[in-house]
Amino acid sequence: MNAPIGLTGTLPGDARSRVRSADRIGDGVLYGLCMLASLLAVVTLGAIAYKVIDGASASISQFGLGFLTHSAWRPNFGIFGAGTFLYGTAVTSFAALLLAVPLGISIGLYLSMMASRRVRGVIGPLVEMLAAIPSVILGFWGILVFGPFLQAHLEPFLHRTLGFLPIFGAPSSTGSGLFNASLILTIMVVPIIASLSRDLFLAVPQELQEGATALGATRWEVLRGVVLPSAASGVAAAAFLGLGRALGEAIAVTQVIGAGDFIHVSLFQTGDTLASRIADQYQGAATPQLVASLFYLGLILMVIGLIANIAAQWIARRFDVGRVAAR
């Protein structure tokens, strides 16, 4: 960086060419290293896809697509099917999004439109900190603190008031189950949607909002009529990113969902998701058949997760969602 560069013009001929060739080599080396590192990211993605498919191949050839609908999972009898887990994944992710999308958008609106700059500077990082809490701690809390609370208070209450809906059946005995898992997932997804939608709302042009205000719109009408519509695609992308997170969460869900083997309509019963079943079986992964079937579950999970993420990227082509997601 120092002396030789500026002075190349005054150096003798061979020294000059030496510096030049060093520069050329340096440029080449830097380019090569950078390209290799970037390629590594692409190759890793490809290798993950390959390895997961490869690991699942034995199970794929044995069970085929019937694996998706078959709902029994009995490793001791060599019977494997993902039906129960697909159901559990769908229910918990859907319930989590149902709660997290309105909550996340509300927090995003609060932070971007209502809170003063100083309040935003405090609450914003706190909400993001919620996303930083490790899932294993969230799940541990879910078993020992949140579960008993649900079982003693919230579940009986919902059963009493909304018990005519089959999803609010008799309260669970331990607090573990689909309901607990959905709420834990909600806690994990809300900060993602909140911080993404805050950034989206802050990017809505001020003139549009002022125009609506000048026409006599109330603050809520400005939000509903101007801010939300112009950020709608980004918010949808945020919801898909949240969905990807909820689908793929393994540890916290394993801890609180109760590892049930059957499909129950009531949310208060146990169940299992694709990711949580994989995580359950980590030490029992003994027979090759079981391992292959776990990889098959992983393959399904990977495909759904990739679809959710690609959907998010595609919906928000104008807005770089990955930038915020990687924060």
Next chain:
Amino acid sequence: MTDPDDPDVTPREASDPSDAALQATAELDSLSLLAEDLLDPSGPLTPSGHLRRRQMVSRLAEAAQTTAAVLAVAVLGILVYSVASRGASVLSIGFLTKDPPVLSGVAGGGIAPAIVGTALIMAVATAIAMPMGILAALFLTEFAGRWTARAIRLALDLLNGLPTIVVGLFVFGLLVVGHHQSGFAGSVALAIIMLPLIARATQEVLTLVPAGLREAADALGVCHWRTVLGVVLPTARGGILTATVLAVARAAGETAPLIFVCSIFSNTTSLNLFGQALPNIPVYIFNASEAAERYGFARAWGAAFVLLAFILLASLGGRALGRRATLSR
């Protein structure tokens, strides 16, 4: 959104003004003060009817938004309080320096092996992911054309969005099947989690390096690699450090990638990265939560406290660092 026919403001809508004036003068005594206020055309404009309803809706919506924000902060508070109050009761110097008891169902002991293991695994993961992430970010900003950059960014984003348990399965298939679990396999798995985080955030910082600096270097005839090493990277140093610290904070708590590749360990301190699975805090907490045993729970709360304190401090510190780096630019 706004209905032009809305009878929004009362004085204007009050039937005919001349009529109102007549009434007001003729029946001044019999009218209540309120009615007079309503009919006075020069009085203050107070909302009524439809406008009042719209304002009510607006206020309700704002209250709901505030409630949502308060709820999120409250959940964070409850979580941190739960962990802190239960963790603090087992926390001591001994907890940080002793091994866990050999037998389960016994009180006391510590989590020293898990702390050492997590530190080692994270150090190696960072040593892999940081240079790779920075180089990939450099490629994105310095070399790649528009379409190449887009493709690599997409690959990084998809890698970031991949369920972490799938990364665990991948490393299990790559390094563990046919061999055995090891701390190194755990490091590789966590490095895959960290790579997209570091690369994307670093790329973000690199694009913020003022073009003037680069042009100044170009004008001096400085070749590309020297510009990168001497101008671009030093300018972005703060941001890159922030990106790394935040990625470490994220990866340190990851359990899913580890349970297949680094979970069956003995509870003694070990620095053998390749030979065996290293004890680590996340899997320790996970095992304790699955084992459902009273003293194991107590130790797990302590471990959760240590892990959470590290992660929250690291992410706070990383953010503060990032803010300072941004300000100084």
